[in-house]
Amino acid sequence: MQTNLSEAAKRLPRAEEAESILRSCVHCGFCNATCPTYQIIGDELDGPRGRIYLMKQALEGGEISESTQLHLDRCLTCRNCETTCPSGVRYHNLLDIGRDFIEQQVPRSPSERLLRAGLRTVVPRAGLFKALLRTGNLFRPLMPASLKAHMPREVRPPRPRPQARHARQVLMLEGCVQPSLSPNTNAATARVLDRFGIGITPAREAGCCGAVDYHLNAQDTGLDRARRNIDAWWPAIEAGAEAIVQTASGCGAFVKEYGHLLRNDPQYAEKAHRVSQLAKDLVEVLRDQDLERLAIKADKRMAFHCPCTLQHAQKLGGAVESVLTRLGFTLTPVPDAHLCCGSAGSYSITQPELSKQLRDNKLNALESGNPEVIVTANIGCQTHLDGANRTPVRHWIEIVDEALG
Template sequence: MQTTLSEQARQLPRAEEAESILRTCVHCGFCNATCPTYQLLGDELDGPRGRIYLIKQVLEGNEVTQKTQQHLDRCLSCRNCETTCPSGVDYHNLLDIGRAVVDAAVPRSIDQRLLREGLRGVVPNPRLFKALVSSGQVFRALLPTALQAKLPRRVYPAKPRPVTRHARQVLMLEGCVQPSLSPNTNAATARVLDRLGISVTATREAGCCGAVDYHLDAQAAGLDRARRNIDAWWPSIENGAEAIVQTASGCGAFIKDYGHLLSADPAYAEKAKKVSALAKDLVEVLRDEPLEKLGVHSDQRLAFHCPCTLQHAQKLGGAVEAILMRLGFNLTPVPDSHLCCGSAGTYSVTQPVLSRQLRDNKLNALESGHPDVIVTANIGCQSHLDGAGRTPVRHWIELVEAALP
């Protein structure tokens, strides 16, 4: 696509990157065929091709409006379009660049600012989030239905974690909301890895991956969180930790992007590149291990929801399903498994109507094979789908751990 950036846009730190991405797009429209919001709304500007055109207009110096912001806000950042695109357009990075320019030019309403700042204040803060979840559970019956749906229907307490005892060691990001919403997920991960001769080293100083800030109009704050995590992990990396494991694919996708996002930071560029190289979704660690020695046995019927951050961002579609089948689980078919469930980080809060439509469509697909349980690989998807009050939804590693002899 031919484009000529305005003089103002050329001063942006990522101007060359944006121009290169725009020139990659051939405007073919294949992306719209797999875009969840385009399928729901049927508006060209609510599909990737239209949003690319909007960003192109903005960077060429045309007027920026609230309508421009609205169409960009409606994007899930699911990256399904990247999987579909024959030209390899790096859409999510162009979207990040475009959103930053638009958000700087178009002031948000007071209620939108309060919502976004509230999410940024609560979600990345595990202690505050846990306190609010605990209070919500106590007063659940008094809460509006929309808030009740954000609370877990059942909290599975964390089983004891094994002590660090193996020569092989990995780090693990604990996460922001997962310890409160699904506290047994990381404990189950540590127990399964321990059976395979791998110990998890705790790094309490590591906090939120930075994605929440980065995607809510605060990119600088998100990158600061990335730097703090790199500092927290670096001593263990120097001591030979072989991987940084994530059990939430959303966090994993963002950490794998540290190297790119901090490539212009002379103090962190090389370290960020190393951290991104070490970042592994749990399935990447387990798939190369002798899983047969676990002795897992289960006859449960499972439907696996593959999060967008796993299949489109990390290109690991089918990896979890392969492990579950290898371990003997009975997987039911899932139509349109490439489509987003509507969670998308904080999207279910900022765009609740679209999010619920996508959730219900996804649950209809997941339940079509009549599974006993739905499993997934991302806490956002897990809590969002489970909030509908239909088939129970859990992290897949918990089912594996529960089936250990």
């Protein structure tokens, strides 16, 4: 579409990128057919095409209002529209630019500022999050259902990690909330990788991937976290680590963006590009192994929820399902598997009503084949879906680890 950025927008660091993305959109509207929020709300401005119009209007110097901000806030950033788009519009990059620009123009209410600051203070800090979760569990019987829904029903303690040293080494992003919400996930990963002669090099200085800050419009802080992680990983990368493994697809999607987001940073551009090349979801490592030689007791009927960050951002739809099938597990069919569950990082907290509706729709689809357990590949989806207190939801690698005995 024809675009004429305002003088203010032209001064943005990513002005050329925004203009290029806007020009690539041909208004076809195919994106609305797979947009979760458009399907629920039915408002053109709550679909990708409408949001692109709003961002175009803002970047061209048009009116920006609280309504503009609300329609962008309601976007899950699921990137389903990118999978559907025949023109290859890089919607999520435009959304990052547009949200940040509008954030500077429209002041938020005190309650919204407090909520967002609270999320950015607590979630990326693993130690603080763990302490608050423990406190919350003590007072769980007194909590309202809305708060209980964000806490795990059961925390399985981690089983011991293997101690063997292998020639093949990978790094693993431990995550900020997963060690508290599902501490056995990374331990199970270490044990399964050990079966294939792959060890994990610890990098304890690495912390939150930066996605929480970045997607709550504290983009500079998010990128600073990315730089700290690059510094923490770099010695092991130079020593020959073959991959940086993520067990949370949300983190993985963001780490794979480091190269793009830091491409203009003279100190980090080359390193960030290398880190993004090395970043792999766990399934990308395991699918290349000789899975068929494992003696496994695959006796569970499972439904797999493929997170948006896995299927739309990382383009790995079907990869986990293939690995589980090769291992002998029975997977039940899931209608509308492309749709978001409503977790979307902090979305379940900032947009609770829409999030709950999406969660209930997703659970209805996942449970339609009567699985014994639902498995997924992202801690946010896992906690969000399990919070409904319906069919248990776990990370798929834990089920594999248990089946190996």
